[in-house]
Amino acid sequence: MRRHTVVQLACALALLGALGATASLSGCGGGGVSQAGGSGSGGTSGSGAANTQPGTPASTPAATGPAAKKMLLVELDGVTYNALSAGVAGGSLPNLARLTVAPAYSGGVNGTLSQQPNLDTPGWASILTGTWADRHQINSDAPNQASHSSTVFQLLKTAGFGTMGAAVDSSGLAALLTPDQNAGNLNTLVNCASVDACVTQNSVSMIDNGYSLVVAQYHSAQDAALNAGLSSTNYASTLTQLDSALGTLVAETAKRSNENWLVVVTSSHGLNAAGGTDGLPLPLESTSFIGLNQAPNARLGNTTAPSTMAALYTRASIADVTPTLLAYQSALPAAANYALDGGQLIGATPVSQLIGTTGSDNASLVLTWSAPATGAISVLRNGTLIASLPAGTATYTDNQLGLSATGVYPFNYTVVAGSAPLATITQVVYVQPPPPPPPPPPLATTLTTGLSSYYPFGALPPVDRLNASTMGPWAADADGGSLFADPFGGKGLQIDTHTVDSNGFDGYKLTQTNDVTTHAQFTIGFWFYTSCANLTGNGTPIFSNKNYYSGGNAGIAIGLFPGSSASCNIRFNLGDGSTRNDINSLNVSANRWTYLALAIDTAAKKINAYVFDPVLGEQKVLAQTLSVNIAKLPGLGVFGLNEDGTGHYYMNACNDTPPYTVGKCAATPPDVQAFSDLALWTRVVTETELQSVFGSGQPLSTLTH
Numbered sequence: 104m105r106r107h108t109v110v111q112l113a114c115a116l117a118l119l120g121a122l123g124a125t126a127s128l129s130g131c132g133g134g135g136v137s138q139a140g141g142s143g144s145g146g147t148s149g150s151g152a153a154n155t156q157p158g159t160p161a162s163t164p165a166a167t168g169p170a171a172k173k174m175l176l177v178e179l180d181g182v183t184y185n186a187l188s189a190g191v192a193g194g195s196l197p198n199l200a201r202l203t204v205a206p207a208y209s210g211g212v213n214g215t216l217s218q219q220p221n222l223d224t225p226g227w228a229s230i231l232t233g234t235w236a237d238r239h240q241i242n243s244d245a246p247n248q249a250s251h252s253s254t255v256f257q258l259l260k261t262a263g264f265g266t267m268g269a270a271v272d273s274s275g276l277a278a279l280l281t282p283d284q285n286a287g288n289l290n291t292l293v294n295c296a297s298v299d300a301c302v303t304q305n306s307v308s309m310i311d312n313g314y315s316l317v318v319a320q321y322h323s324a325q326d327a328a329l330n331a332g333l334s335s336t337n338y339a340s341t342l343t344q345l346d347s348a349l350g351t352l353v354a355e356t357a358k359r360s361n362e363n364w365l366v367v368v369t370s371s372h373g374l375n376a377a378g379g380t381d382g383l384p385l386p387l388e389s390t391s392f393i394g395l396n397q398a399p400n401a402r403l404g405n406t407t408a409p410s411t412m413a414a415l416y417t418r419a420s421i422a423d424v425t426p427t428l429l430a431y432q433s434a435l436p437a438a439a440n441y442a443l444d445g446g447q448l449i450g451a452t453p454v455s456q457l458i459g460t461t462g463s464d465n466a467s468l469v470l471t472w473s474a475p476a477t478g479a480i481s482v483l484r485n486g487t488l489i490a491s492l493p494a495g496t497a498t499y500t501d502n503q504l505g506l507s508a509t510g511v512y513p514f515n516y517t518v519v520a521g522s523a524p525l526a527t528i529t530q531v532v533y534v535q536p537p538p539p540p541p542p543p544p545p546l547a548t549t550l551t552t553g554l555s556s557y558y559p560f561g562a563l564p565p566v567d568r569l570n571a572s573t574m575g576p577w578a579a580d581a582d583g584g585s586l587f588a589d590p591f592g593g594k595g596l597q598i599d600t601h602t603v604d605s606n607g608f609d610g611y612k613l614t615q616t617n618d619v620t621t622h623a624q625f626t627i628g629f630w631f632y633t634s635c636a637n638l639t640g641n642g643t644p645i646f647s648n649k650n651y652y653s654g655g656n657a658g659i660a661i662g663l664f665p666g667s668s669a670s671c672n673i674r675f676n677l678g679d680g681s682t683r684n685d686i687n688s689l690n691v692s693a694n695r696w697t698y699l700a701l702a703i704d705t706a707a708k709k710i711n712a713y714v715f716d717p718v719l720g721e722q723k724v725l726a727q728t729l730s731v732n733i734a735k736l737p738g739l740g741v742f743g744l745n746e747d748g749t750g751h752y753y754m755n756a757c758n759d760t761p762p763y764t765v766g767k768c769a770a771t772p773p774d775v776q777a778f779s780d781l782a783l784w785t786r787v788v789t790e791t792e793l794q795s796v797f798g799s800g801q802p803l804s805t806l807t808h
Contacts, residue, residue, distance in 0.1 A: 170363040174428050175310070175356055176318045177368045178230065179345055180223065180273070181325025184373070184392040184408055186333060186342060195343055198350035202368060202394035205403045207419040209372040209391045211235040213384045213412060215458065216513075216528050217444060220382035221389055223325075224248060226371025226421060227276050231255055231318075233425030233443035237528050244275065249282055252442070255425040256280075256288040256316070262434035265315035266290045270305035272297050272322035290314070299323050303348045310355045316428070319352060321345055328378030338378070353396070365431045365449070368394035369424055386412055391421050393448065400452040400523075401475060416456055417473070423448050430523075438524050439486040441517045446525035451478060454518050459529025467502035468531055470516055478521025485515050494520075509535040547795040551806050553786035555619050559804040560589065560596045560779060565611075568807055572615040572783075577743070577750035578608035587777045590630055590696040591802050595779030598745040600753055600765075607754030607763035609773070610644075610746030619783045620648065620659065620703075620736045626788040627661075628700040628796065630779035635671035635693035637772045638663060641756055642674070644747045645699075645776060648738035651676075651747035652755050655683045658738020658748055661699060663774070666690055670719065675701055675712045679735035684710060686727060692718040696779070698797045702787045705733040711787070715797035723790070745776045780804075 184206045190196035191204070209226050211217030219225040219236035220243065228239040232252040236242050240251040256267050268291030271277050277294035284292045291309060295301035299321055306319040324341050331337040349368065356364040373390040375381050381388060389412065393403065402419050409415040422445030429435045430447035446453030452475035459468050474480060480492040482499050490499050506512060512533055517526040556572040558565050563584060565574040576582040583602030589595035596611070603609040619625035631645065642662040644651045649658025654676045664672040670693060675686040691697045691714055698715040710727040739748035746752050754760070757768030765773060780802045796803075 168361075170361045171315070172365070172431060173314075173356070173359070173362050174316045174365045174367070174431060175306075175352060176230075176316070176424065176428065177349055177352065177366070178227075178318070178320040179324060179349075179368060179370050180226075180320065180322045181328050181374065182342060182345065182370050182392075183328075183333065183387075184390050186338070187392060188406070188408065190339075190342055190346070195339070196346040198346045198353060199368065199394060201353075202366070202396055203399055203403065204368070204392055204394035205399075205406055205419065206408055206415065207369065207391045207393045207421055207423065208389050208415045209421045210384050210389045211237075211444075212416060212458070216530065218384065221372035221384065222380060222382045223273065223371055224275055224279065226391075227273075227279060227320075228252070229420075229422045230369060230371060230424045231280075233422050233429075233445040235422060235444050238442065238444065241279075246275070246278065248279065250279065254280075254283050254288065255428050256283045257286070258425075258429060258436070259316065259432065259434055260288040262432065264432060264434065266313065267316040267318075268292070268305075268309040268314050269318035269320070270295055270302045270309070271318070271320040272299065272302055273320060276320055297322060297326070299344065299348060303351055306352055307355045310352065310359065317352075319348075321348065325374070325380065328374055329380070331378075333374065333376075333378040364396070365428070366394075366396035367424055367427060368392075369421055371421065384412070386410060386415060389415060393419055393421070393423065395427075395448060397449055399448045400450060402446060402452050402455055403448050419448060419455075420445060426525075435524065438481065438483055438517055438519045439488075441483075441519075441524040441526050442515055443524075443526055444528075447523055451521045451523035452476075453523035453525040454480070454520050455525070457516070457518055457525055457527045459514070459516055459527060461531050462500060462502065464502075465531070466504060466506055466533055467500055468504065468514065468516075468529060469498065469500050470518065470529075471498045472518055472525075473497060475520050475523075478523065481519040483517040483519070486517075504531065504533075506531065506533045507535065509533060543800055544795050544798045546799040546801045546803070546805060547792040548806060550782075550788070550792055550796065550803055553784045553788075554782060554803070554807075555617065555625075555785050556613075556615060556781075556783040557803055557807060558596075558778075558781040559593075559802055560586075560781075561594050562586075563596075565596055568804070571617055572613055574611060574613045574744075576608075577610055577612050577746065578604045578606065580604045581608045583609060583745075584611055587632070589777075589779035589802075590800065591779070593802070595630065595632070595777050596744075597775065597777040599775045600745050600773040601775070603753065603763060603765045603773070605762040605764075607751040607759070607761055609753060610750065611744040612746070612750060613742040613744065613781075614740075615783070618737050618740065619785050620738070622785045623706050624702075624704050624785065624787045626700060626702040626784040626786065627659075627782075628698065628784075628788065628793065629781035630696050631691065631699050632696050632777035632779075633663060633671065633691065633693065634775065635663075635666065635669075635691075637774060638665040638671055639771055640665065641771045643771065643774045644743060644745065644752050645673075646742055646744060647747040647752075648740065648742045649678065649748050650739065650755070651752055654678055654685065656680060656738075657735035659701070659736060660747065661701065663776075669693055673699065673714055675710070675724075677703075677710070677729070677731050677736065679732035682731045684727065684729060684731055686710065686712045686724045688724065689714040689722045690716070690719060692716050698793070700788065700793050703729065703736070704787050705729065705736075711790070713790070713793055715793070721794070721797075725790075744778060745774060
């Protein structure tokens with residue numbers, strides 16, 4: 104502070120001159136005194152206390168009636184809570200020691216709309232508006248910024264409060280307060296341009312002249328910390344001088360007869376370990392303090408310095424200063440109009456840690472807070488009461504937001520505990536859900552036409568609903584069949600060819616009384632499930648009436664071959680002993696129910712093959728030329744399931760002979776497959792009909808009751 108000695112002397116001389124005359128006081132340190140209604144720096148106009156010069160003492164009012172409530176706000180930028188605590192404990196800060204002081208956070212809450220940098224201008228705005236940057240819109244120390252939130256001066260002026268003035272060290276704060284001065288909310292504004300004595304002297308003058316709110320802002324501690332460090336003697340001596348200045352101001356208030364002064368002391372933000380201002384959202388930078396000369400409520404908390412951000416957020420904040428000043432004057436906005444992020448630190452205790460998060464449905468908001476011990480809870484959204492809750496309630500879900508269009512929706516929520524309000528802005532990023540999918544197509548009723556055999560399964564042994572065929576294991580001593588959950592909520596047939604007898608029989612067989620493959624047209628269709636595991640290039644039979652050792656053999660086969668890790672290849676094969684027709688381009692997803700269909704028109708010489716897969720969609724090959732001898736299509740006259748028409752595929756694949764044991768032919772390992780709703784038709788079932796089978800998700804049994 105030595106660098107200001109000459110300026111301070113000039114300031115003192117100017118002040119002494121002002122005390123004996125009515126001329127305006129020039130600003131100390133190169134600034135100026137400006138009053139509401141004046142024509143510029145140092146101008147005066149009007150009459151009454153509102154325009155009394157700060158340097159001209161008014162007579163102390165006689166003690167008549169209740170004591171007038173007045174307020175002194177002292178801002179000690181750069182005084183860290185750790186340094187303050189050490190100074191109080193060491194006895195070097197006796198005036199601060201007379202206050203109830205506790206840590207308070209600055210910078211809003213990380214990760215929420217309220218987060219702001221721990222810099223001077225955003226901090227000043229929060230102290231003087233009771234809001235964070237999502238409301239006051241100041242996020243830096245850039246010049247020429249204006250608060251978008253009402254200041255404490257404007258709110259008090261609206262409530263009919265008396266004369267208000269500010270003496271500030273920082274030109275940036277003076278610029279921030281100029282709109283309030285121009286609007287008549289702030290009667291006197293003195294820019295002391297970094298001269299502490301100017302701040303003290305002008306504040307004393309305003310106290311002496313009957314001002315009802317005096318704001319004194321000092322910045323020298325922050326300058327000392329930056330220039331010399333927090334451990335320097337310069338910083339320590341600056342804190343001692345600031346404590347003395349505080350004592351001077353408080354002592355001056357005590358001289359006022361029949362006045363009850365609320366004294367609030369704070370700082371705009373903390374400093375980093377080096378004493379600098381980096382704006383980061385870290386514990387040191389975010390730890391400010393609040394000191395009161397009157398009994399605080401529970402919101403102020405204890406004196407222990409939090410070491411984490413989570414612990415710091417349980418304390419008061421610098422946004423609580425303005426609500427505390429307003430509460431002292433019974434001038435808090437009504438709950439319906441409350442738009443302050445802070446809460447009062449005297450009188451009734453408000454909630455704390457009010458946070459809003461989007462609900463899991465992306466269309467609701469979940470509010471949480473820490474509730475005081477007493478006080479019924481009221482919740483308001485944008486000024487409208489939406490919930491009345493018992494005391495101690497600490498959460499509320501607002502699921503009546505009425506959102507219908509995609510967008511970002513901010514809401515101001517106010518939670519009142521008893522008579523103490525606190526608010527926050529939170530938002531929902533709402534994405535309108537897509538329209539519901541169209542209803543599934545109905546199962547085509549024409550599917551009963553030409554239906555020759557139909558196995559709904561559901562029980563063992565399988566029974567043909569039309570009594571036109573039989574199904575069972577190839578050998579009674581090799582029954583690998585069991586029930587398996589089907590796609591309709593019932594049971595399908597699972598066949599495990601690990602179950603094999605010594606003759607090499609495994610799997611199941613289907614024997615028809617009127618073989619559909621002898622008809623001019625026929626269709627085979629069924630639901631199918633596979634893990635796509637343990638497949639080899641030899642192929643694994645799914646449904647076949649031929650010796651599938653070779654695809655050229657007479658008959659029909661649907662087989663399974665390796666694919667990707669999530670799917671495998673389905674191949675449709677027809678042969679007559681010398682000619683073969685193959686469709687190899689379709690695939691099924693692993694571990695998903697799919698629908699397979701093969702339709703043959705021997706008159707038109709056409710083959711249609713389909714795979715309906717829930718992941719891969721519909722795949723098809725239509726009207727492929729049928730060139731094999733149609734008389735050979737019946738093959739061996741019986742269909743194997745997870746087998747071919749011999750019942751020995753897994754043994755034959757390696758040219759093995761009985762006695763056979765499971766897995767003896769490693770080139771074609773046994774497989775586990777499941778079937779549901781297997782049907783045979785004596786006509787070509789159309790693509791539309793097959794689409795209804797897959798799309799409806801209904802079994803044919805719903806048509807065959």
